[in-house]
Amino acid sequence: xxxxxxxxxxxxxxxxxxxxxxxxxxxxxxxxxxxxxxxxxxxxxxxxxxxxxxxxxxxxxxxxxxxxxxxxxxxxxxxxxxxxxxxxxxxxxxxxxxxxxxxxxxxxxxxxxxxxxxxxxxxxxxxxxxxxxxxxxxxxxxxxxxxxxxxxxxxxxxxxxxxx
Numbered sequence: 001x002x003x004x005x006x007x008x009x010x011x012x013x014x015x016x017x018x019x020x021x022x023x024x025x026x027x028x029x030x031x032x033x034x035x036x037x038x039x040x041x042x043x044x045x046x047x048x049x050x051x052x053x054x055x056x057x058x059x060x061x062x063x064x065x066x067x068x069x070x071x072x073x074x075x076x077x078x079x080x081x082x083x084x085x086x087x088x089x090x091x092x093x094x095x096x097x098x099x100x101x102x103x104x105x106x107x108x109x110x111x112x113x114x115x116x117x118x119x120x121x122x123x124x125x126x127x128x129x130x131x132x133x134x135x136x137x138x139x140x141x142x143x144x145x146x147x148x149x150x151x152x153x154x155x156x157x158x159x160x161x162x163x164x
Contacts, residue, residue, distance in 0.1 A: 023051025033082050040085050046092035053099040060106040067102075 024047075026038035037043045054071065061067045074095060082088045 023047050023054075031079050033079055033088060036082075036085055036088060040088075043085060043088055043092065046089065046096065050092055050096055050099070053096060053103065057099045057102045057106075060103060 024034065026034070037047050058064060058067060058071075078088070078091050082091055
């Protein structure tokens with residue numbers, strides 16, 4: 001009987017939506033995006049995956065400062081623009097894919113990450129990307145420049161971190 005009670009409590013905590021793990025402390029989650037993530041088990045799992053990949057990539061890249069600046073701008077974009085689970089899910093899928101590519105490129109012996117990896121995150125095609133990128137360019141000054149993607153087949157231009 002003494003074992004049953006702790007197991008029951010653990011099962012209830014696991015089943016409770018706010019008890020879902022995330023890469024940040026859900027009790028301190030203040031933004032709308034963080035609240036949505038903490039209350040959605042699928043998003044919480046994506047956040048855990050992203051957290052593990054972020055730290056793995058951060059440990060392996062040669063330009064750690066550039067990697068952190070790029071990651072911070074993408075996180076800031078998510079915080080400012082994602083207001084629902086669909087946007088967050090799309091953002092997580094894109095960001096996880098980017099980090100997997102960063103890790104794979106380092107494993108393959110690439111000396112640096114392809115600059116196309118350092119883009120404004122375009123998490124939802126319905127959002128006006130030009131305005132997002134313009135605000136990032138404005139915040140970061142001359143280290144950002146606007147480029148049209150190769151072939152123009154993407155749904156927006158891209159602001160890329162690089163030398164102007």
